[in-house]
Amino acid sequence: MKQFDYTKIKDPLYFQENRLHAHSDHLFYASWEEMEEGTSSFVQSLNGLWKFHYAKNFGQTIPGFEQPDYDCSGWDDIRVPAHIQLEGYDQPQYVNTQYPWEGHEEAAPGGIPLRFNPVASYVTHFTLPEQMWGRRIFVCFEGAESALALWLNGQFVGYVSDSFTPSEFELTEYIVPGENKLCAQVFKWSAGSWCEDQDFFRFSGIFRDVTLFTVPETHIRDLQIRALPDETLSKAKLQITTQTWGTGKAVVSLLDHGRKLTSEEYILDGEDHHAFWADRPKLWNAETPALYDLCMEVYTSDGKLCEIIPQKVGFRRFEMKNTLMTLNGKRIVFKGVNRHEFSSVGGRHVTEEELRKDLATMKRNNINAIRTSHYPNSSLLYRLCDEYGLYLIDETNLETRGTWDTAEQNGDYDAIIPRDRPEWLPMLLDRANSMYQRDKNHPSILIWSCGNESFGGKDIFELSQLFRRLDSTRLVHYEGVCHDRRYPATSDMESQMYPSAEAIRAFLKKDRSKPFLCCEYSHAMGNSCGAMHKYTDLTDEEPLYQGGFLWDYIDQSLYRKDHYGREFLAYGGDFHDRPCDGNFSGNGIVYGGERNPSPKM
16 A cells, blocks of 8 residues: 655656646536536536644654544635635745745755645545546646645655646546545655745645546547648648547537637547648737637437537737747737736635636726746646737746855856756746646647746757657747856747846847847836836837746735734735845735726836
């Protein structure tokens, strides 16, 4: 019987055990009626109240809590999804470039804090619905920070360390009739935490949805769609690649507002490729985000309809032409923002209502692009950006600014993570692949980003090469090349933070080999964002300057009550958190709380 070994979570080479391979985020339904209603009988939500135990470190956890005969009924209740720090345990901590344990406990890469490293133990019970019996059963955690170990009915199922992409595990062999006991431990800091030193509030826990799901006898496990117009833009090739569990056939139809344009039938058997042409397609862009409906009916070998997959398709051609980034043959200018996934109520658990308000506000204010700083967001963001018309830089969950800052002080650049250190490369490739596989079918994504503020080196170059091997239809971004130019091919564009408009002009006078982006600029803190016209004018005067992304969209502030019970928006330090970077978390063009534009907008 497999056992979980806590001592391994500090090892950068131990980032998953028994987790299933990443795949596309497509939805699937058992019938047309389910698809119309948007509810799938293949899926059961496990969101809600779970039993909960908080420990300041692993030594204070309860051994054997995962066993079926251990009674957790006296434990506290906690909401899932939610950060434990917003449910009354531990405390929020805002820190920018330092690691959050600095000044409290010595830790170096290859190790983690031991005295204070909160462990959240979760327990829930479920009974399989009737329609799931006799099928393979899986569980999906959409996001858990920073690492999760999982048990079912006392059996160790697996482990994962990546806070911001889904983790799926098969439960079939551990399922019992009647009530099942599902247990998880979430560790605040693991080896992966060295790669998650982003400028944000530090939380932990299960903060995105948890679902139980099954699949039909014949199931498209992974779907890749390439909707690429030719150079004339008068016709487009729609390429469909499927990875199928089981065998059967698929009927694939392309529709435009309910009008069927074409329908094809093909065999499903493992990995299959299919393609057809569309004449005079409506092209997707931010101004006219034209989406078609691709409908896939999946049949078993004996002809039984077993699943229906609806997928939005946007035809668009994004490429580098004569050192310019072009969309559908025209030069593109990014009028973008960096956007943390953040809510003053839920932390990094953002509701659909909050997200829709953000995107509507952006569209009203001439913002056409988002950089998902600095990690993959929830899947809903990408679907809504397809719908609303916003360009995306999708960013890998990587930032190691704390190790870089230390190197700047002591001169030991070999100590930077990941740089050229082979022990960190598998984790990074896994994170990049997980992001790509989930998000690859969204037309709103134009650029893959290798992460943020992690200096440079061979490891990040290899990460960029992975994106190129997986996807020839998008470009690759990484700003850190400008600090370590040993691997210039890491980024397809010159990317810098906070240069003046004159500095951009001066750079492009010397080097015109790549277009120029400001991946961060116009730091929106306090009384800031003056002279923005110098940058917007520059996009008209200098073709190679193709815009930028403001830092940032929303103030990171959390609702809290003072001694008199009055609610206010709290920043770093308001939680007695040390180290912290104070009100540096408040640098958005939108206020926290109600998410309304500030005068800087």
